[in-house]
Amino acid sequence: MDEYCIKTRGLKLFYGEFEALKGLDIRFLSGKTSALIGPSGCGKTTLLRCFNRINERYEGVRTEGEVVVQEHDIYSADTDLVELRKKVGMVFQRPNPLPLSVRDNILYGLRLHFSRKYRDASTLDEALETSLRAVHLWDDLKDSLSTEATTLSLEKQQKLCIARLLPLKPEVILMDEPCSALDPDATAKIEELLRDLAGDYSLVIVTHNMAQARRVSDECAFMLLGEVVEMRRTEDLFVSPRDQRTANYIEGRFG
Amino acid sequence: MNASPFATSARTATNRRVESVGKTVLAGVTALLILPLTAILGLLVIRGAPALSMEFLLEAPTAGMTAGGVFPAIVGTLWLVGVSLAVSAPVGIMAGIYLNEYAKANWLTRMVNLAIVNLAGVPSIVHALFGVGVFVLFLGLGTSILSASLTLAIMTLPVIIASTKEALAAVPMAFREACWTLGATRWQTIRHVVLPNSISGILTGVILQVSRAAGETAPIMFTGAAFYLPFLPQSVQDQCMALSMHLFTVSTQVPNVPEAIPYATALVLLSVVLLVNMFAIAFRTYLRRNRKW
Secondary structure, eight states: OOSSEEEEEEEEEEEEEEEEEEEEOOOOETTTTEEEEEETTTSSSHHHHHHOOOGGGGEEEEEEEEEEEEEEESSSTOOOOHHHHHHHEOSSSOOOOOSSSSSHHHHHHHHHHSSGOOOOOHHHHHHHHHHHHHTOHHHHHHTOOBBBGGOOOOHHHHHHHHHTTGGGOOEEEEETTTTTTSSHHHEEEEHHHHHBBBTTTTEEESSHHHHHHHHHHHEEEETTTEEEEHHHHHHHHHSSSHHHHHHHHHHHHHH | OOOTSSSSOOOHHHHHHHHHHHHHHHHHHHHHHHHHHHHHHHHHHHGGGGSSSHHHHHEETTTTTEEEEHHHHHHHHHHHHHHHHHHHHHHHHHHHHIIIIIOOOOHHHHHHHHHHHHHHHSHHHHHHHHHIIIIIIIOOOOHHHHHHHHHHHHHHHHHHHHHHHHHHHHHHHHHHHHHHHHTTOOOHHIIIITTTHHHHHHHHHHHHHHHHHOOOOHHHHHHBBBBBBOOOSSSSSSOOOOHHHHHHIIIIISOOOHHHHHHHHHHHHHHHHHHHHHHHHHHHHHHHOOOOO
């Protein structure tokens, strides 16, 4: 495995005329959890959405620079978005399970990408159990695999949204404020899950919640107005920030 | 004890009166909407009752349209509605999907959208002339069920496209993103998630066009509907009678028609539309419940 799961070089992103990311050079460690923090509108979610190129589905978005994943610039012409997204999964703010059963949600990725001969019943059942176990849902849901996923609690829905990425064996999982729709109990459970997943996967998490960044991440980047002000080990960033703006933000003077 | 600081002030009392007047007026106007519908239905039933019978439904007109039934017209209307929707529903739905899911916001898309809006505003008699010019004469389809149905299809297309787009746009972006992040292509996303969640809205748009296709007279008058035919249509190349056309004929073109016949014809037309809609709604419910796809 490379030392870094994602590296950007001079990454710029424009929404029409507006420059949302101003030439970022940022690297995320493999097998670790990295957090992106900063006030609303600083570009942290935009940056995250560059890493699986989901931004491009919207009108007027233009990107410059490089994003290197597995030693390959994902903005190069020979990058197939489908292949990219298998390697770089994403979890969203609001849990968005598909309106299908729990089982079909988990197996949806496999069904998309593998022809029937690789999907005999035992392979699918194994993938189903492994994925649900990995997100601590197996014991709760093993007897109700055909429940509509949209009827689960938000916490379980969000866990399911993480679990459905796993059968595709992603390198990186991007998380865009994964707990912002959840209550504190559910948040604690998701955070516990994130700590379990780190190591097996590289996690990049955007969060509004500085305390959360501190609890779950190994390294942390503070962003402001489309730039990375400072990125260091989480502990160092919070205890002894180098930049005055970082210090002001983590002390709660603005944002 | 002092007066309550929360007692109603003069100003608040006035505001409240205005509020209740406003609410009453809005509710009253809404309730009035029931009137025309019940009045129409009541009139049709009362005036048409003397002519209604099994024979009226199952026999052809006789005695120069002044007696007999409307059976050939029922059959013709079903042909026209069926063939026209068989063309306009798939074309309209596919175009709607393309416009909402794939098309980029460029000048070409804007032109297409503008064309659709304008097409929706074209009067039906102009559709009729277009049908005569293109389908009957230029393409040589003659006056036939096919020509009339294609004309009706063009007429119903814009609304089907518009309602399809609307139904698709109502599917939350989060569903699409969920698919994309698993590496689904656009088509897989549409097929597995977007369509199953919008199919009832799409079908509602189609259902609304059933009554339009069944009710319009002008577009079929010159393209395929006949005043009177002694035989039932055997294929789309034949002409046919139609309820809307028949209603027009018996109420304005033929002398000495008993008064009950036009009313009964209108009632049958309405019933046929309702019946077709009920089948469509049952089909929609079936799809929604099973979510086979």
